[in-house]
Amino acid sequence: MPTPTRLRLAGLAERLPERARTHLRQGYWTRLVPVLALVALATHVPSFARPVWSPDEGFLATQARMLADGGVLYDTVVDRKPPLLPWLYQACFAVFGSASLWPLRTLAVVAHLVTAILLASIARGRWGNRAGAGAGLLYLLVSIGLSPEDTQAATFEVFMLPAMVAAFRYAERRRWLAAGIAVALCSLTKQTGGAVLLPVLWMLLQDARRRGVRWPPALFKIGFGFAVPIALVAVILTKPKGFLFWVVTGSGDYASFGGAWLQMLGRAFGNLGILAAAGLGFLYPVGRRLWLEYRQRPLPVAGAEHGSTTDLWVWLLSSVVAVSVGFHFFGHYYLQLMPPLVLLGTGAVATSAIRWKPVLVYTTVAATVFWGLALGWPGEQMSRNTEVATAVAAQTTPKDTVLVWGMHPELYWLADRKPASRYLTAGFLTNYSGGKDGSPNVGEQFSVNNAWQTFDKELANGLPEVFVDDSGIAPYQPVLVPRIENLLDTHYEMIGVIGDTVVYRLKH
Known part of the structure; x- marks a missing residue:
């Protein structure tokens, strides 16, 4: 004969599916x-x-x-x-x-x-x-x-x-370690994401004042949660010196x-x-x-x-x-x-x-x-880039390298060709960035530290088969950058013009 406990458990088992369906219907997040x-x-x-x-x-x-x-x-x-x-x-x-x-x-x-x-x-x-x-x-x-x-x-x-x-x-929920980890992940996606640390610290101080508790332990949790992921990435998963330069200290002129x-x-x-x-x-x-x-x-x-x-x-x-x-x-x-x-x-x-x-x-x-x-967004730039990439692919083989002198690195991806340099835009070598056409801080002398020496070494290992001048009338066009102008005059011949983009091929 079933005991009262077994009867209650059986009744609960029968009601569970209905309760689950009710919860799903009434649940805030499930809706x-x-x-x-x-x-x-x-x-x-x-x-x-x-x-x-x-x-x-x-x-x-x-x-x-x-x-x-x-x-x-x-x-x-x-x-x-x-x-x-x-x-x-x-x-x-x-x-x-x-x-x-x-x-x-x-x-x-x-x-x-x-x-x-x-x-x-x-x-x-x-x-x-x-x-x-x-x-x-x-x-x-x-x-x-x-x-x-x-x-x-x-x-x-x-x-x-x-x-x-x-x-x-x-x-907001006083989970300070998790907050520090989240700030770190945000900063490791983009540096300016770390600005959310300010309201996090503000809430910590307000919480300590409101509750009358000491804030150093919570501050340590935030700092620990923030520091460990960044240290893991900077020291173990990447080169520490390179991480420090490219992510932290190497953008002074770019941010001027x-x-x-x-x-x-x-x-x-x-x-x-x-x-x-x-x-x-x-x-x-x-x-x-x-x-x-x-x-x-x-x-x-x-x-x-x-x-x-x-x-x-x-x-x-x-x-x-x-x-x-x-x-x-x-x-x-x-x-x-x-x-x-x-x-x-x-x-x-x-x-x-x-x-x-x-x-x-x-x-x-x-x-x-x-x-x-x-x-309905205009697609002229995309159409032109596709046309240039098609021309580049037609003039090269998958083993050849290409150099795009401009600010549209998607040309490499669209053409499915390897870049001849680690510097995927002319901005690294001239400090140019979008909307800085009137800036005086554009030119060879404003490049990333030692960028031109590295660039020269890369080209010494083999000149790119195709050079794409995508500068138009920008302040880094080849006539304003003697090294690039000399490279083109010495080693390349023009093979086509698409819009304001000029395509050159290596002389053989």
Whole structure:
């Protein structure tokens, strides 16, 4: 005869499937995450529409192929960026092949989804379920609110954001070791991601003051979590000297203000204006809240607790500083501003009488405009690069090397030819970067330390079969760089002109 205990266990076993189904129907995350995943994919469908969106993607793809061929990072393969994303590109190429960037674009969608989920978690903990869902949706909608070349590409900022938001979330929950590790991962994706350390430390100090506890043990956890991953990468997985130079100390001239300040300020305020237009739906409540506080009028609270957002403002300030470092103000830099802005907007809506519907409607309409813009984005540069790459491939064999004198390293990847030098853009040899046409700090004398000596040694081992002059009228065109002009006059003959790109072949 069954005992009462056995009867209770049998009844529980019978009810478990129904309870599980009820939980799935009522579960907050099981309902929200699929919606966020669908929105993340929908907003970034245009990213799969073209082979390459930006020179950064071309640089990473070429870099990954060089690493797969036995190149050594920060030695025979160089860049001013940390190693995590080049390694990710290399890993994807090893699994899926290097002919397409679709695996990286897929992972970029996943990175946006993870960022949205983390933001939803932060907002839910502060302002409730509706705010959590709103924050996740607002982020995904505004994540395409810049030039398509900046938002649809699988580049550093996109993969930096999940770790950045995770660092803030862990700090908010006083998980200091995890916060330090997240800051490290963020910094190893892009240096400026380390700026999130400022709000992490701010929250540590505020928590210690509020709870009346000592902060050194927690600070040690943050420092330990931050230092160990970076030390592992710098000392064991790469060459320490090379890592220190390329990631930390070797970008002084590149990050200088230079003389092109009008161009840089124009780009800074131009991209800020575009982002403001994309996010006006949730930025307006932030401005309204600040205005009411300035006028010392009480805020109308609608069912949500008015909590402090000082830590979010500290986060935004640190992100503004990060975007400004180097004075380049490229559009993709502004992706770093989006998470704290979204949370500030979410908090402003959740703690006021403003309804969610107009906020989401406006942001959806703006996202739709940017989505359509991405699908119809002009492809002249891509078409020209494809034509040049086809010509280069026709003039060479897979064993030949090629040198592209310009700022479009994707030509190497599109042509499927090996670079003749570790310096994949002319910027390493001249200190040129996009938008610095008026800078006086462009020329041979402003190159990366010992770059020309290394370059000469590389060419002494064998001249490239094809030389592509992609400089146009830039301040590093061959007539302004005597070494390159002499190289072309002595060893090469012109074989074609495509747009403003000139293709040369080695004299035999």
